[in-house]
Amino acid sequence: TAVDCIELADELAQGLDFLVTTQHDAATAQPTLRAVFERSWHLLRADEQVLLTQLAVFPGTFHRTAAQTIAGATIELLTHLINHSLLNHSGNQRYTMHRSIQDFALTKLAAPPDRLNSVRSHFIRFYLDLLARQEQALHTTEHATAIAQIYLELDNLRTAWRWAIQARMSTLLNRALHAFFLFYESQGLYVEALDLFGQAQQQFADREETERDRELPQDNAQEDAAQEDDAPKLQLLLGRLHCYVGIFSARLGRMAYAEETLRCSLSLLRQENDASATTFCLSVLGSLLRITDPQQSKAFLTEAVQLAPTSSDRSLESLVLLLLGDTHFFGGDYAIAGTLYRQGYELAYHGAWEWGLTVLTGSLGRLKLAHGDYRGAEELLRQSLAYAEERKQRDAHVEAKIFLGEALRLQGHYAEASACFVEGYHAAVALQFKLQISHALWAQGALAEQCGEWVEAKLRFEECLESVHPNLWGQVLPTYGWALIGLGELAAAQRYFTEIFTEAKRHQRLPIALDAQVGLVVSDALAAQTVNTLNADSSAEITQRLQAIAANPAATQETRDRINGLARFGLQLPHPKE
Numbered sequence: 001t002a003v004d005c006i007e008l009a010d011e012l013a014q015g016l017d018f019l020v021t022t023q024h025d026a027a028t029a030q031p032t033l034r035a036v037f038e039r040s041w042h043l044l045r046a047d048e049q050v051l052l053t054q055l056a057v058f059p060g061t062f063h064r065t066a067a068q069t070i071a072g073a074t075i076e077l078l079t080h081l082i083n084h085s086l087l088n089h090s091g092n093q094r095y096t097m098h099r100s101i102q103d104f105a106l107t108k109l110a111a112p113p114d115r116l117n118s119v120r121s122h123f124i125r126f127y128l129d130l131l132a133r134q135e136q137a138l139h140t141t142e143h144a145t146a147i148a149q150i151y152l153e154l155d156n157l158r159t160a161w162r163w164a165i166q167a168r169m170s171t172l173l174n175r176a177l178h179a180f181f182l183f184y185e186s187q188g189l190y191v192e193a194l195d196l197f198g199q200a201q202q203q204f205a206d207r208e209e210t211e212r213d214r215e216l217p218q219d220n221a222q223e224d225a226a227q228e229d230d231a232p233k234l235q236l237l238l239g240r241l242h243c244y245v246g247i248f249s250a251r252l253g254r255m256a257y258a259e260e261t262l263r264c265s266l267s268l269l270r271q272e273n274d275a276s277a278t279t280f281c282l283s284v285l286g287s288l289l290r291i292t293d294p295q296q297s298k299a300f301l302t303e304a305v306q307l308a309p310t311s312s313d314r315s316l317e318s319l320v321l322l323l324l325g326d327t328h329f330f331g332g333d334y335a336i337a338g339t340l341y342r343q344g345y346e347l348a349y350h351g352a353w354e355w356g357l358t359v360l361t362g363s364l365g366r367l368k369l370a371h372g373d374y375r376g377a378e379e380l381l382r383q384s385l386a387y388a389e390e391r392k393q394r395d396a397h398v399e400a401k402i403f404l405g406e407a408l409r410l411q412g413h414y415a416e417a418s419a420c421f422v423e424g425y426h427a428a429v430a431l432q433f434k435l436q437i438s439h440a441l442w443a444q445g446a447l448a449e450q451c452g453e454w455v456e457a458k459l460r461f462e463e464c465l466e467s468v469h470p471n472l473w474g475q476v477l478p479t480y481g482w483a484l485i486g487l488g489e490l491a492a493a494q495r496y497f498t499e500i501f502t503e504a505k506r507h508q509r510l511p512i513a514l515d516a517q518v519g520l521v522v523s524d525a526l527a528a529q530t531v532n533t534l535n536a537d538s539s540a541e542i543t544q545r546l547q548a549i550a551a552n553p554a555a556t557q558e559t560r561d562r563i564n565g566l567a568r569f570g571l572q573l574p575h576p577k578e
Contacts, residue, residue, distance in 0.1 A: 040084055061155075064078070065093075165200050178240075200241050243281045253434035265281045279307045304323075361380055394427070402439055404420050414447060445461040481493045485519070490530075514559055
């Protein structure tokens with residue numbers, strides 16, 4: 001089997017012993033796979049046997065550098081194993097071992113337990129160090145390269161992660177923790193992430209009491225104590241793990257568990273002297289609570305804004321401003337939201353935080369949607385989408401695609417909007433991103449309603465309502481009620497608008513409350529018109545109420561456009577008598 005010229009050159013520079021080869025007679029009988037392996041095993045030199053067993057710890061493909069660092073491999077030894085058909089060279093300085101050979105070799109490695117533990121320790125350190133080194137790149141223009149590198153080594157990284165948990169290597173895990181989070185978050189691999197981070201959370205939580213009460217043996221006490229001085233406290237690791245588990249739980253729609261876990265994280269982290277970890281948890285918990293507890297949400301996010309500068313992390317400062325901006329945006333405070341978004345964008349730009357630039361560009365686009373600058377919104381959302389595609393940010397890509405569809409819908413580009421919603425829906429399904437699945441369904445319903453396809457709209461809205469409540473997202477108006485009005489189901493529309501108005505007021509979601517209020521006014525007027533009780537005086541009162549809603553700065557342009565287009569529902573308001 002040929003090997004790369006570069007690899008040969010590297011080894012030839014060290015000596016010519018590599019040119020000596022050994023030929024072995026081929027086996028003439030194959031009674032069993034194990035017998036074949038044993039025969040091949042005994043034909044190997046001692047150093048080849050050692051290398052083969054150590055390479056068996058790799059779950060999939062591995063790079064020559066990893067083989068050298070972890071197992072002391074050389075090109076000579078690797079080539080001898082290839083010539084014995086015990087190893088395959090897969091190109092690009094990468095190698096792989098057949099599963100059956102790997103299983104046999106592992107039995108040899110496990111014979112002396114200390115050797116297996118030593119190889120695993122080297123394996124863990126190599127791959128978790130590699131992962132930790134990707135963190136900075138994941139924030140910058142090197143994001144796509146870092147993502148590709150992690151994907152290439154993902155089997156090895158997952159294995160190192162699990163072994164590190166078993167070995168209680170808290171220092172290495174703490175270093176690699178955020179890089180692994182950034183990878184899984186940006187790629188939308190929430191189910192797998194929750195499994196990996198959940199395993200770590202559970203195992204370290206189970207061991208916390210043991211760690212706290214453990215009595216060190218007298219002869220090893222000094223050495224172990226020194227190691228403890230260098231290692232992060234277990235409580236810090238647990239606090240961070242709880243935070244990430246809470247985030248991935250929220251991504252999968254498990255809101256109650258997410259809140260419980262994030263509150264536990266904050267409680268643990270407040271006892272530690274780590275500004276970055278505490279700020280991050282405050283911002284995430286504040287973002288989650290904007291739905292159920294707006295006041296506490298703003299309190300947590302305001303505290304995070306004050307604490308963030310002490311972390312000297314511009315990306316973290318930018319994130320906090322983004323999330324606080326979202327809270328004001330959802331409450332209809334568009335001016336404040338815009339200021340916070342722009343401040344966050346500046347920090348992301350100067351800190352070269354690529355994910356932040358992508359998402360904040362989209363946030364500024366959503367702000368233009370609310371103001372009715374649909375063309376400007378489209379431009380920003382296309383830019384956000386292009387950033388996400390270029391930087392392999394799958395989570396941001398789904399969100400930008402759906403909101404781009406909204407900008408196109410509101411401009412009357414229905415075919416393009418539909419394509420965006422369908423693509424966003426399928427991408428969200430693939431990621432199991434439940435909130436975005438619901439958002440895509442709701443957006444399809446809004447498109448059908450705008451086109452007067454009331455039956456289709458109702459089906460899409462009800463499919464959405466069976467999964468996640470629409471008020472969990474930002475720029476989502478109670479359009480389901482308008483579909484019911486279009487179908488003539490006025491009583492159902494009134495019940496729905498009443499429920500949404502009450503909930504939106506309670507959660508301080510003023511844009512949604514205002515649109516629901518318009519729905520209540522119009523459904524009442526249509527009901528009166530049906531029984532011929534709509535007169536000039538009541539018409540004047542209705543007009544006045546609608547004008548007041550339209551004048552509210554928290555009303556979206558879509559709500560104002562709806563007020564100006566009530567004739568499509570058959571509402572004829574009598575003019576007051578002169």
